[in-house]
Each structure stands twice: as structure tokens, then as C-alpha cells.
Amino acid sequence: MPQLRFRIPILLGLPHRQPEGDEVMERSRRGFLKLAGLGAVGLSAKPVFSAVGLGGSPSPKILKSDKALTANHWAMVIDTRRFKSEEDFEPITAVCHKIHNVPKLQNKRHELKWIWTVPYENAFPGKENRYLNERIAELPFLVLCNHCENPPCVRACPTKATFRRASDGIVLMDFHRCIGCRFCMAACPFGARSFNFRDPRPFLTETNPAFPTRTKGVVEKCNFCAERLAEGKIPACVEVSDGAIAFGDLEDPDSEVRVLLNEHYTIRRKQSLGTEPSVYYIV
Amino acid sequence: MIELIFKGTKRYYGWMTALLAVVGVGLICYLWQLNFGLGITGMSRDVSWGFYIAQFTFLVGVAASAVMLVMPYYLHNYKAFGRITILGEFLAVASVTMCILFIFVDLGQPMRVMNVILHPTPTSVLFWDMIVLNGYLFLNIIIGWKVLASERNGVAPPRWLKPLIYLSIPWAVSIHTVTAFLYCGLPGRGFWLTAILAPRFLASAFAAGPSFLILLCLLVRKLTNFDPGREQIRTLSKIVTYAIIMNVFFLICEVFVAFYSNIPEHKAHLQYLFAGLHGHGALVPWMWASMILMGIAIILLLIPTTRNDEGILAVACVLVFIGTWIDKGMGMISGGFVPNPLHEVTEYMPTLPEILIALGVWALGLLVLTALFKMATAVKEETYA
Numbered sequence: 001m002p003q004l005r006f007r008i009p010i011l012l013g014l015p016h017r018q019p020e021g022d023e024v025m026e027r028s029r030r031g032f033l034k035l036a037g038l039g040a041v042g043l044s045a046k047p048v049f050s051a052v053g054l055g056g057s058p059s060p061k062i063l064k065s066d067k068a069l070t071a072n073h074w075a076m077v078i079d080t081r082r083f084k085s086e087e088d089f090e091p092i093t094a095v096c097h098k099i100h101n102v103p104k105l106q107n108k109r110h111e112l113k114w115i116w117t118v119p120y121e122n123a124f125p126g127k128e129n130r131y132l133n134e135r136i137a138e139l140p141f142l143v144l145c146n147h148c149e150n151p152p153c154v155r156a157c158p159t160k161a162t163f164r165r166a167s168d169g170i171v172l173m174d175f176h177r178c179i180g181c182r183f184c185m186a187a188c189p190f191g192a193r194s195f196n197f198r199d200p201r202p203f204l205t206e207t208n209p210a211f212p213t214r215t216k217g218v219v220e221k222c223n224f225c226a227e228r229l230a231e232g233k234i235p236a237c238v239e240v241s242d243g244a245i246a247f248g249d250l251e252d253p254d255s256e257v258r259v260l261l262n263e264h265y266t267i268r269r270k271q272s273l274g275t276e277p278s279v280y281y282i283v
Numbered sequence: 284m285i286e287l288i289f290k291g292t293k294r295y296y297g298w299m300t301a302l303l304a305v306v307g308v309g310l311i312c313y314l315w316q317l318n319f320g321l322g323i324t325g326m327s328r329d330v331s332w333g334f335y336i337a338q339f340t341f342l343v344g345v346a347a348s349a350v351m352l353v354m355p356y357y358l359h360n361y362k363a364f365g366r367i368t369i370l371g372e373f374l375a376v377a378s379v380t381m382c383i384l385f386i387f388v389d390l391g392q393p394m395r396v397m398n399v400i401l402h403p404t405p406t407s408v409l410f411w412d413m414i415v416l417n418g419y420l421f422l423n424i425i426i427g428w429k430v431l432a433s434e435r436n437g438v439a440p441p442r443w444l445k446p447l448i449y450l451s452i453p454w455a456v457s458i459h460t461v462t463a464f465l466y467c468g469l470p471g472r473g474f475w476l477t478a479i480l481a482p483r484f485l486a487s488a489f490a491a492g493p494s495f496l497i498l499l500c501l502l503v504r505k506l507t508n509f510d511p512g513r514e515q516i517r518t519l520s521k522i523v524t525y526a527i528i529m530n531v532f533f534l535i536c537e538v539f540v541a542f543y544s545n546i547p548e549h550k551a552h553l554q555y556l557f558a559g560l561h562g563h564g565a566l567v568p569w570m571w572a573s574m575i576l577m578g579i580a581i582i583l584l585l586i587p588t589t590r591n592d593e594g595i596l597a598v599a600c601v602l603v604f605i606g607t608w609i610d611k612g613m614g615m616i617s618g619g620f621v622p623n624p625l626h627e628v629t630e631y632m633p634t635l636p637e638i639l640i641a642l643g644v645w646a647l648g649l650l651v652l653t654a655l656f657k658m659a660t661a662v663k664e665e666t667y668a
């Protein structure tokens with residue numbers, strides 16, 4: 001199609017000429033670019049429309065179950081006095097990793113752990129004490145993601161693959177969106193996050209089909225058993241702890257966690273950083 | 284102008300082929316990494332960033348150093364630098380290309396990288412880093428190309444280029460500040476949580492970049508008919524001198540704060556780097572080597588006789604480059620992650636496949652750099668002839 005400046009004289013019945021020399025190339029190059037531009041706009045119409053909600057068919061709705069446990073701010077209180085030795089913790093760490101398909105990897109560099117135990121001076125660096133009482137000095141402490149109110153990992157994530165759920169304060173992960181940049185791992189002041197340095201699936205001795213397995217290259221961590229809460233069950237570690245771990249709504253003054261926090265002095269890990277961890281320890 | 288890249292001497296083709304071979308080896312290792320996962324590297328749950336991110340951090344500095352040519356020339360009318368700003372801009376292009384590639388090879392799920400654009404997150408410094416890096420890349424490509432093409436055609440560059448050039452000056456500072464902000468805003472990493480991190484980054488950048496540029500200028504004089512100029516190299520060497528002194532001074536400030544305050548958490552990372560912690564000290568010889576190299580370089584650069592001797596200057600520049608590379612590349616990353624937030628020590632050393640992938644990216648960057656420098660020097664040879 002000749003350019004407009006050649007067609008208008010024709011349409012108006014004025015003297016005219018055909019494009020010649022460079023004008024021919026110019027015409028076809030320009031024309032091609034115009035066509036390509038229109039084509040790109042056309043191709044992008046559907047995705048753009050879907051993205052802004054003007055797509056054709058309605059998307060499926062996700063509804064909450066009536067059985068679901070809800071809270072404004074889930075929190076945990078761990079009564080460390082109820083534990084005596086390493087064996088007391090084994091069922092707790094084992095059940096979490098079992099139901100969430102977290103395998104045991106031999107290579108310590110690649111290990112995946114959502115909840116585990118460390119000595120006092122590693123759980124609470126900065127609260128060291130050369131003259132610590134014997135019970136605390138020899139007691140393993142449970143450490144896990146603290147589901148902070150003000151999580152640096154969520155601030156760091158460039159894709160919002162990790163996010164704090166506004167409804168109940170749980171810091172969750174979208175394994176499908178994670179690009180594996182590991183910025184969240186650098187940001188976490190508690191070392192709570194693990195990265196899949198290789199495909200974890202071959203190392204799973206048993207798989208829980210009710211929870212997704214992950215692929216290599218994504219970060220994972222404790223999710224406060226959000227999938228169990230949605231079905232009306234308390235987190236697995238809480239269930240197996242035989243009352244040593246309490247779980248409840250921090251904003252409900254009558255919840256078990258608030259009652260415990262009222263009765264006992266509790267400490268949190270690195271609370272001076274202001275991340276406002278939601279996991280409390282009765283020591 | 285691009286046709287100038289494809290015509291050269293046998294030595295030129297040999298160099299480019301060798302680089303392509305290194306890229307090829309790196310690519311094969313990267314395919315292995317894509318297949319197996321990042322487990323083929325030396326990174327761990329505790330040291331979750333390693334060699335790739337270290338190279339990225341170092342090279343952002345080298346890229347930012349283009350401003351050390353652009354600012355004196357365009358802002359302060361230092362005419363001498365007009366001869367070689369293009370070399371700085373093209374070095375920036377090659378460096379930022381390597382930065383972006385190093386980030387890419389470090390990702391666990393690189394095919395999802397578009398998620399950063401599909402789900403923009405302004406609270407994440409990584410999001411801003413992506414924006415400023417890509418912006419700086421485009422700025423330097425456009426500016427470099429246009430200035431060179433105009434010079435070749437014997438005309439002044441178009442007027443719309445001036446605002447872009449002025450923009451590139453704060454933009455250069457911003458790319459390294461934003462990269463520093465990746466680290467210095469993380470509450471759990473005491474070694475990085477210091478206000479002086481961004482200034483230190485800029486100081487080591489303005490030492491490493493111009494020192495590499497001096498070496499490139501000496502090489503250009505040797506290998507082509509274009510002489511970047513004695514005065515230009517002398518001024519660059521003064522910039523390197525002050526920048527490397529500032530870098531070492533800032534480090535001394537950090538050491539003083541940690542050790543005079545005697546706070547264990549502040550001391551721990553520097554202790555790991557320079558003396559070893561809990562029996563682990565893999566980086567100790569490297570850190571001391573870096574200090575010695577930078578110290579010798581400062582002496583050689585401070586004394587005018589040695590600084591003005593281009594042979595000794597070249598040695599000093601190599602010392603500066605390697606010293607800052609160890610300090611910023613290896614020391615900074617490991618220092619931040621060791622000990623971990625629970626005060627446990629897991630050491631990090633890159634593995635062979637990791638090093639080969641890194642070399643592949645460096646080779647690709649050098650390929651881009653050589654091609655762009657070939658183009659620039661060919662045009663300069665034409666116009667100054």
C-alpha cells in the first residue's frame with residue numbers, strides 16, 4: 001500500500017506520482033514496522049485484557065472452608081521447660097518434614113530443614129552467658145521461621161513469591177513464583193530458610209501427596225501448617241508436642257498464647273532487630 | 284560501524300576464538316548446572332550467595348567507574364578526557380553485561396526471571412537493581428554508539444544526547460549505591476549493616492575501574508594506532524590513587540569500630556576473614572594478600588616517580604585490581620555469611636564447575652569489550668589519522 005502522501009493526491013484528483021528510488025524501500029520498511037507494531041498490539045490484547053480482568057470467562061473462586069481455623073495473628077509459644085533432651089524433639093522435627101515432603105539430604109551444604117534444634121547460644125546469640133544454668137546450657141532449643149510481623153524476607157523478595165498473608169500474619173511461599181535468587185535467605189536474620197540446591201524428590205523416602213513437592217532452585221521454609229489450618233487442624237509440630245508448644249491468636253486476649261505470655265516471662269530471638277517475631281520461648 | 288568488529292589481524296581472531304572457547308566451556312558447565320541445580324557450586328544453606336554474586340558486585344563497580352571519565356569531561360570541561368570517554372563507556376557496557384549474566388547464572392529458576400517484571404515489587408532493592416542496571420546499560424550503549432558514530436562522521440553528536448550524558452553521571456553512582464543497598468539494609472547481616480558500605484563500594488569501584496581502564500589504554504596504545512594519551516593515563520592514575528586510599532581508609536574505619544568497641548557480634552566476621560573463627564580460616568591468606576597488594580599499590584601510586592612510570596603504574600594497577608577483587612569479591616560475600624545468623628560457621632569455596640561458569644561469563648564480557656574497543660579504536664584511527 002503506498003504511503004498516504006502518495007495516495008491523498010490521487011484521492012483528491014490532484015497531480016500525483018509513484019514512489020521512486022529510496023522512497024520505495026522507505027515505504028515498505030515503514031509499512032512493515034507499522035504492521036508489526038499493530039500485530040504486537042493485537043497479540044498482546046488478550047493477555048493484557050485478562051490481566052486487568054476484562055477477559056472473557058470468569059476465573060475460579062477459592063473459598064475458605066467452614067472448618068478452617070482463623071486468627072488475626074497466629075503465634076507460637078514454646079515452653080522449653082517441658083523438654084529434657086534431644087529425643088523429645090525428634091517427633092516434632094520428624095512430623096513437620098514428613099508431611100511437608102522435606103527430605104533428609106546427606107550433603108550438609110544442601111540440607112533442607114524447616115524446624116530443628118540448636119544449643120542456646122546459637123538460638124539466642126547475643127544473650128550469651130558464661131555462667132548459664134546447667135539446664136539451659138545443655139538443652140536443645142527449637143528454631144523455625146518466626147513469621148515476623150515486619151519480615152525482612154518479604155521486603156527483599158523481588159517477585160512477592162514470599163509474602164505475609166494479611167488475614168492471619170503467616171509468612172508464606174509461592175514455590176511457583178520463586179526465581180531462586182535467594183535474596184530472602186540473605187535477608188532472614190534467623191537463618192530459617194532453605195534452598196533446593198538440587199531436585200529434592202529422589203531423596204524423599206515417603207511422599208505426602210496432600211502437599212506439593214518442590215523442584216530444584218526454589219526456597220522453602222516453615223509455613224505454620226497453613227494447609228492444616230485451612231482444614232481445621234493445628235500445626236503438626238504443635239499436635240505432636242503434647243502441649244509443650246502452644247499455638248493461637250496473638251490478638252485474642254483469651255487465646256492460649258496470650259494467657260501463657262501473661263503468666264510467664266518469655267524471650268524471642270533477636271527481638272531488638274524489630275522484625276517482631278511471632279515465636280515466643282518460655283525459658 | 285559494526286563491520287569494524289569483523290576485520291582484524293590474526294592475533295585478533297585468535298584472541299576472539301580463544302574467548303569463544305572459554306565461553307563454550309562455561310556454557311557446557313551452565314547446562315550441567317541447569318540440569319542438576321546450583322548444588323554443583325560450593326554454595327550452601329548458610330552461604331547462599333557465592334562466587335557469581337561476588338563477581339556481579341565487583342563488576343558493578345567497574346561499570347560505575349565510567350563516570351570518572353564522563354564527569355570531568357562533560358561537567359568540568361577537562362578536555363583531555365574527551366579522547367577516551369568512549370573507552371570508559373564501552374567498558375561500562377561490557378561490565379554491566381557481565382553483571383546481568385552473573386545474576387542470571389546465579390538464579391535457581393532462571394526461566395522465571397520475567398516474574399520480576401510481571402510482579403514488580405518496589406520494596407525490594409533487587410527490583411530497583413534490575414531497573415538501574417538495565418537503564419545504565421542502555422544509556423551507555425546509546426551514548427557510546429552515538430558519540431562514536433558522530434566522531435566518525437565528523438559531526439557533533441545530536442543535541443538530545445547531552446541530557447542522556449548528564450543523566451548517566453548520577454545514574455552511574457546510583458547503580459553502585461543500589462547494589463550496596465542490597466546488602467546494607469539487611470538487619471540480620473552485621474558485617475554488611477554499615478553506613479559506610481555504599482561509600483566503600485564506590486571507593487573500591489573508582490579504584491578498580493580506572494585501574495583496569497589504564498591497563499586497557501596501555502594495551503590499546505601497544506596494539507593499535509590509537510594512543511589514548513599520556514596525560515589521560517596520568518590523570519586516571521591520580522584518580523586510582525585517591526580511590527584506593529579511600530577504600531583502605533574505610534576498611535580501617537570498619538576495623539576500628541569493630542575492635543575498639545569490642546562487641547563480639549561486630550568482631551566475629553572480621554575475625555573470620557583475617558584470623559579464622561572456630562578453627563575455620565580458609566579466607567585468611569586471601570584477605571592478607573589483598574591487604575598487602577593494596578598496600579604496595581598505594582605506595583607505588585603515591586610516589587610521583589613510580590606513578591608516572593607507565594611500567595610501574597601498570598604493575599600498581601594490576602595490584603589494585605586484584606586486591607579490590609579479593610576484598611570486594613570474595614571477602615565481602617563470605618564475611619557477610621560467616622558466621623551465619625545462628626553463629627555457626629560454614630565455609631565457602633567455589634567449585635571447579637562454578638569457576639568455569641564464571642570464567643565463561645568473564646570471557647563473554649571480554650568478547651564484548653574487545654569487539655567494542657576494536658570498533659572504537661578503528662574509528663579513532665580513522666579520525667585521528
